[in-house]
Amino acid sequence: MSAPPAEDRKNFSDLFDELEDLDDHVDDDEARAQLREVKELATDMQPDGTFGRVIYGFDANDLAEAALGSLLFGIPMAVEGGTNEAGEFLAGHLPLLAANAAAIVAIVYGLLYVAEFQDVRVADPFFGVIPRRLVGVLAASTVTATLLLTAWGRVAWTDPALAVATVSVAVLPMAIGAALGDILPGS
Structure with a gap:
């Protein structure tokens, strides 16, 4: 099976959009703290490079x-x-x-x-x-x-x-x- 076309692949920007949408629906402080940690983990997991991060x-x-x-x-x-x-x-x-x-x-x-x-x-x-x-x-x-x-x-x-x-x-x-x-x- 081949990889989807580049325009259909999700990137870290899309992931952050999804996490920020989720953040709008989370009311519990503990859950918000966990969501913040997930955002920071996602930031650290990005591929190396100067642009597009x-x-x-x-x-x-x-x-x-x-x-x-x-x-x-x-x-x-x-x-x-x-x-x-x-x-x-x-x-x-x-x-x-x-x-x-x-x-x-x-x-x-x-x-x-x-x-x-x-x-x-x-x-x-x-x-x-x-x-x-x-x-x-x-x-x-x-x-x-x-x-x-x-x-x-x-x-x-x-x-x-x-x-x-x-x-x-x-x-x-x-x-x-x-x-x-x-x-x-x-x-």
């Missing part, structure tokens, strides 16, 4: 990948004087600073959940709606930017508004690097 959960390995991606995109920002110039501009234009912060969140959300580099699933969101991976990637890039710019003397916290604006400028590309660093290895 289902990504579920967010752990210390994902955080480390996000921090590395953030550093790769952030080091040029830390040595480039334009980062400070842009920070000075944003510090004087608070609506644009707020727009920059909103753009960071929107771009990272888009990279993780919309662009479909990988099939990224939300696991155990904060308050039932805020994805842990989104928070982790944004936190990794923000902390990395703050530490890097401070340690290299690119920001002085004597003027907190200017420092925050300058860090915000660096966080934008660093958050992109963090998102890509997290999802492209496929873990």
Whole structure:
């Protein structure tokens, strides 16, 4: 008997769809915990490869990948004087600073959940709606930017508004690097 055509074969994305449908019908906390464990087991059983994997959960390995991606995109920002110039501009234009912060969140959300580099699933969101991976990637890039710019003397916290604006400028590309660093290895 021959194998079914490729378009008829089920893949891990289909398995996760089925498990998430089942999750909608499970009311018992113990059963939900078992279902979460099955999802994590299925994630671990996927064939090796960078693309086409289902990504579920967010752990210390994902955080480390996000921090590395953030550093790769952030080091040029830390040595480039334009980062400070842009920070000075944003510090004087608070609506644009707020727009920059909103753009960071929107771009990272888009990279993780919309662009479909990988099939990224939300696991155990904060308050039932805020994805842990989104928070982790944004936190990794923000902390990395703050530490890097401070340690290299690119920001002085004597003027907190200017420092925050300058860090915000660096966080934008660093958050992109963090998102890509997290999802492209496929873990």
